[in-house]
Amino acid sequence: MASGTALIYDEEMTTHKLLWSDPICDIEVPERLSSSYEQLRSYHLVERCVHVPAREGSEEEILLVHSLEHLEVAKSTQTMNEEELKRVSENYDAFFFHPSTYRCARLAVGATLQLVDAVMSGKVRNGMALVRPPGHHSQRNAANGFCLFNNVAIAAEYAKLKYGLQRILIVDWDVHHGQGTQYIFEEDPSVLYFSWHRYEHQEFWPSLKESDYDAVGLGKGKGFNINLPWNKVGMGNSDYLAAFFHVLLPTAFEFDPELVIVSSGYDSGIGDPEGQMNATPEVFAHLTHFLMQLANGKLCVILEGGYHLKSLGESVCMTVKTLLGDPVPQVSGEMAPCLSAVESIQNVRAAHKPYWKWLAYEDTSFLQNLSTKSHFLKTANSNPSTEHESKITNNNDTVKVDRFLELHMKNILFPVPPIKTATTGCEGSEHFLSEHVQLVKEMDKTEVEALVSGFYADLVKDNKTLLSLGSMFVILDKILKKEVCNGIATSPTAALSAAVALRHSVRLGFQRVLCVFVGDMQMIPNTEDGKMLIINICEKEQSGKTSCKHYFSLNWKEDAEGNDFFSAVLGFILPVAYSYQPNLTVIAVGPNRNLGISGISLLVALIQGLAESRIFAVIEDTEISLMQNVAKLLVGASTPAFGIYVPPTQEKVNRIKALRDQFQQEWKMLQCSVKEGI
Numbered sequence: 191m192a193s194g195t196a197l198i199y200d201e202e203m204t205t206h207k208l209l210w211s212d213p214i215c216d217i218e219v220p221e222r223l224s225s226s227y228e229q230l231r232s233y234h235l236v237e238r239c240v241h242v243p244a245r246e247g248s249e250e251e252i253l254l255v256h257s258l259e260h261l262e263v264a265k266s267t268q269t270m271n272e273e274e275l276k277r278v279s280e281n282y283d284a285f286f287f288h289p290s291t292y293r294c295a296r297l298a299v300g301a302t303l304q305l306v307d308a309v310m311s312g313k314v315r316n317g318m319a320l321v322r323p324p325g326h327h328s329q330r331n332a333a334n335g336f337c338l339f340n341n342v343a344i345a346a347e348y349a350k351l352k353y354g355l356q357r358i359l360i361v362d363w364d365v366h367h368g369q370g371t372q373y374i375f376e377e378d379p380s381v382l383y384f385s386w387h388r389y390e391h392q393e394f395w396p397s398l399k400e401s402d403y404d405a406v407g408l409g410k411g412k413g414f415n416i417n418l419p420w421n422k423v424g425m426g427n428s429d430y431l432a433a434f435f436h437v438l439l440p441t442a443f444e445f446d447p448e449l450v451i452v453s454s455g456y457d458s459g460i461g462d463p464e465g466q467m468n469a470t471p472e473v474f475a476h477l478t479h480f481l482m483q484l485a486n487g488k489l490c491v492i493l494e495g496g497y498h499l500k501s502l503g504e505s506v507c508m509t510v511k512t513l514l515g516d517p518v519p520q521v522s523g524e525m526a527p528c529l530s531a532v533e534s535i536q537n538v539r540a541a542h543k544p545y546w547k548w549l550a551y552e553d554t555s556f557l558q559n560l561s562t563k564s565h566f567l568k569t570a571n572s573n574p575s576t577e578h579e580s581k582i583t584n585n586n587d588t589v590k591v592d593r594f595l596e597l598h599m600k601n602i603l604f605p606v607p608p609i610k611t612a613t614t615g616c617e618g619s620e621h622f623l624s625e626h627v628q629l630v631k632e633m634d635k636t637e638v639e640a641l642v643s644g645f646y647a648d649l650v651k652d653n654k655t656l657l658s659l660g661s662m663f664v665i666l667d668k669i670l671k672k673e674v675c676n677g678i679a680t681s682p683t684a685a686l687s688a689a690v691a692l693r694h695s696v697r698l699g700f701q702r703v704l705c706v707f708v709g710d711m712q713m714i715p716n717t718e719d720g721k722m723l724i725i726n727i728c729e730k731e732q733s734g735k736t737s738c739k740h741y742f743s744l745n746w747k748e749d750a751e752g753n754d755f756f757s758a759v760l761g762f763i764l765p766v767a768y769s770y771q772p773n774l775t776v777i778a779v780g781p782n783r784n785l786g787i788s789g790i791s792l793l794v795a796l797i798q799g800l801a802e803s804r805i806f807a808v809i810e811d812t813e814i815s816l817m818q819n820v821a822k823l824l825v826g827a828s829t830p831a832f833g834i835y836v837p838p839t840q841e842k843v844n845r846i847k848a849l850r851d852q853f854q855q856e857w858k859m860l861q862c863s864v865k866e867g868i
């Protein structure tokens with residue numbers, strides 16, 4: 191199983207720079223690269239990565255995407271004087287040549303391909319390439335938007351050719367639309383291109399009609415181009431996460447890519463003069479964590495834009511930390527997407543409904559018989575209350591942003607626990623023991639009895655379970671004290687252990703405990719005080735207990751063919767969980783579970799982004815192989831395998847939709863459509 195994270199950086203890529211005054215291009219400075227690298231060193235992240243050297247992309251590799259003419263023009267600039275360089279640059283929209291630009295652009299291509307090779311060969315699991323000039327605006331025959339060669343597009347074509355790949359996902363979270371990449375792949379169903387971008391109803395650069403949500407791809411490529419336009423500035427963490435839950439991730443899991451490449455621009459982060467958005471650096475840890483669950487973890491992150499040096503550096507570090515497997519920091523801010531974001535999400539889901547199975551039963555009825563785009567929802571000016579209040583008055587006040595980020599990151603960053611996982615040494619644990627796993631000794635019997643006989647006496651009826659509780663208490667204590675990141679235990683009665691664990695966790699001071707219980711929960715704690723939120727995935731409605739704000743019973747029957755649980759996790763469980771913002775997650779699997787191991791693995795893998803990755807898993811002791819799967823995921827020892835993708839049935843989609851409609855006011859991350867007439 192591949193492990194390790196590659197970091198590719200070559201200082202020579204800092205030699206490309208603007209030689210004359212140009213207010214559009216003067217933000218693309220060499221310090222973008224050097225200060226990001228310095229920030230990685232300051233967080234001791236460079237030494238934890240596998241260093242892979244850059245190389246020059248060959249002319250042949252560049253010709254995979256670009257015309258010979260484009261290559262020749264670029265090559266000819268090496269010997270030009272300033273006057274000539276300026277003149278050639280004027281042929282393009284927002285591009286500047288320097289005598290070293292051609293060399294740097296070839297290094298950027300080569301660095302990107304080196305990363306693809308390192309990941310595809312299994313030398314590493316994933317990695318990041320810090321490159322400039324960026325790539326996603328450049329086109330077959332033109333430089334554009336600071337980009338000369340389209341690094342990511344060349345990487346996709348290279349991977350198809352060299353590794354015979356048939357499904358590559360490109361995620362472009364840069365705040366500008368990568369129109370270059372869109373043009374290159376818009377008829378190609380083997381490359382799924384997703385981009386969000388500042389758009390403001392075509393007001394914002396590059397102000398293209400084809401950047402809107404109805405540009406879904408052409409010919410055989412229809413459905414494989416996804417544009418999510420942001421029609422307002424100030425988009426934040428909740429908008430970005432909602433876009434992942436309700437648009438990108440369900441599509442990505444259905445597409446089932448063999449490789450994921452990120453056009454990783456950080457101008458979508460707070461403080462950036464171009465983006466004017468509000469998303470804070472830790473959100474990139476969450477986005478990265480989600481993408482790591484695809485393609486068996488094969489993820490190549492390639493730098494695009496990002497023009498506020500501090501914001502860029504912090505976001506790059508959040509990305510690399512997550513690639514390395516570190517716990518994911520709590521995401522800040524109100525978990526509620528703004529109206530404009532929800533409208534864009536709704537529109538792009540409607541536009542893509544004809545192409546994706548997971549959308550087949552989503553009702554975009556309001557669009558029933560409407561063909562032209564003008565009928566799609568458009569807010570000329572949604573009322574101010576639906577706007578995010580901006581944390582920073584204006585992003586142009588760089589020093590103010592620096593100070594904000596200094597404080598913000600202090601709160602976000604936390605010491606990573608030395609040990610990743612604690613376990614009880616239960617049967618089967620020998621299969622995943624490593625230096626990241628700690629066996630906990632049993633709590634002594636009398637201590638357990640004292641603990642249990644008082645506070646939990648009503649729950650614990652017999653001695654048999656007493657001992658299994660003992661080691662559970664030890665694990666919970668270690669998680670609370672942050673001596674370990676997560677823990678796993680087996681129990682003869684997981685339902686009882688879960689009930690005791692929940693009560694014990696609240697007693698230990700966890701204020702918001704999320705419990706996802708798979709199977710028959712039997713005893714359901716009182717969730718009135720909001721200190722617990724329970725999602726019970728069961729085969730049939732628990733006797734008489736209907737769903738309410740802090741208790742959901744989600745009826746689900748495992749699909750015989752494969753794993754159809756994606757829509758439940760992405761469309762319901764994660765949005766509720768992220769809205770709740772727990773500080774501990776308890777995952778329990780009781781008797782007669784109604785979910786497959788792959789469905790449960792998906793749940794465990796995706797939920798690690800919550801509560802600073804603090805998870806306590808308790809599994810019925812008859813489920814040895816499930817326990818091993820879950821443990822390997824918690825340790826980070828295995829890249830996730832979620833079984834055969836099966837789209838949700840209409841009945842299951844309706845069940846999730848009903849819960850969403852009922853609770854989207856309480857848990858706003860559930861929102862993915864605007865009710866008529868609001």
Ligand SMILES: CC(O)(O)NCCCCN
Pocket residue numbers: 214284324325326327335336337364365366395455457494495496
């Ligand atoms: C790589 C990039 O997307 O950040 N380039 C932005 C160019 C903006 C020109 N006005």
Ligand SMILES: [Zn+2]
Pocket residue numbers: 364365366455457464494495496
């Ligand atoms: Zn950009």
